[in-house]
Amino acid sequence: MGKKLGSFVFGALAFALVVPAPLGASDRHEAGAQLSLQSGPAANTGPRASQTRPETQAAPLNAVRYFVEFRSRTGFYGHTYVVYGQLDGRGKRTDVHYAGLYPEGGPVGFMLGHVLPVPATVDAVEDDLTDPVTEAYLRIVTAEEFAKITAAIGRLRANTQLWNALLNNCNDFAAELAQELRLRTPSTLLIPELFVSGLREMNGS
Structure with missing residues (x-):
């Protein structure tokens, strides 16, 4: 019986030395901190922040453009004249003028x-406003070109x-x-x- 009791005590002491004691609250906190330091910052697996591109600004509706149109109309053998003016933001012609040598x-x-x-006159004649147009060549021009015209x-x-x-003529x-x-010019x-x-064929649209 004494030998058995001694063996039991010896085994209990050996088990206590080999098996670690459970962590307390403070121990668990320190262990977690060490694990966090060893692992490094967590990888960001979420979607990357999208980089917004600047939106293309549409031309304002009040933007002014200029045009010059070379026309021919019906007549004895026809007549060539020009129409010139402005285009608003919607492409509508405004401040339109006519000129030709007649x-x-x-x-x-x-x-x-x-x-x-x-x-001869350089002003428009009535037929320029009423007779059918047989050919037309439209040019969108800059403000500087329009000033030259x-x-x-x-x-x-x-x-x-x-x-x-x-x-x-x-x-x-x-x-x-x-x-x-x-x-x-032809x-x-x-x-x-x-x-x-x-004129249109030689210079393109």
Whole structure:
């Protein structure tokens, strides 16, 4: 019995030395802190913050653009003239003006102008507003280009103009304005419809 009791005591002491005691509250806190330090900061597995791109600003509705349109219309063999003005933010034409070189004196002045130079007007005539358009070439221009066009028309209006079917006709007038925009121009001896279509083909839309 004494030997058995001694063996039991010896075994209990050995078990106490081998098996660690359970952690107390303070011990658990320190162990958790050490584990946290060893593991490092937790990886951020959530989605990355999205980088917002600056939105493209739409053109304001009150933005002003400028245009020049070369036109031909019906007539004896047609007539070339220009329409110019502004475009609002919706593309609607505003402050529209007309200009072209046209012989004065009605049918007599027109027929005489095939032989001799005759006085001419740079202002629009009634037929420019009513007759069907046969060709049109539209150019959207900058404010600087528009200023050049209006200045050129102003100079032509300020000086006496002569019209002649071969030497200085409506195509010559339109060609002078086109050159202000650095456009290439076809022969001014073409009929107006072919002149305007040639202007478009040589310079693109």
